[in-house]
Amino acid sequence: GAGVSQSPSNKVTEKGKDVELRCDPISGHTALYWYRQRLGQGLEFLIYFQGNSAPDKSGLPSDRFSAERTGESVSTLTIQRTQQEDSAVYLCASSLGFTGGYTFGSGTRLTVV
């Protein structure tokens, strides 16, 4: 597609439930990234996929968080047993390769109640 697409745009879930967030990167972009932004805070790196290489998972905050990517297309970020501190905007971005800036999607606003 023309841009990075994320769904859902908003998600309200009860504490303890699992959620799945989806990201469709720009066609042809080999790299895909997930970041988290809490209200009033900066962007926090979560995970990075580059082609067929092993993903960089160094930013995942706990084992409740996991992400998958199918080839060079769609990625899903799964949060198990959600907690209130997981409330944030989850931003996905993609880029052509090893260099250059990212293009972000409009994010998924997750609220855990």
Next chain:
Amino acid sequence: RKEVEQDPGPFNVPEGATVAFNCTYSNSASQSFFWYRQDCRKEPKLLMSVYSSGNEDGRFTAQLNRASQYISLLIRDSKLSDSATYLCVVNPRGGATNKLIFGTGTLLAVQP
């Protein structure tokens, strides 16, 4: 020490003013540098890359000082529409990774 540090502001300036933001980074091996703009409750958008020789895009000028490990953004003739948070972004490792580190941003409010 944070990998990327910025003055959070806010910078309150009148329309037409010139304003400059600085950002420092900790890793001297950092390879690539960017400025992003983030409007309230929106996603960050790439404003411009920062090159060693400095670069200009209309009213915006970006500069890199590798010796002192800082990046600057100068905005001339500020417009109301320039009001946003400006994020300094660094690739601290370069090479085979494009993992970018984002500063927490500098808030600019341009007043009429």
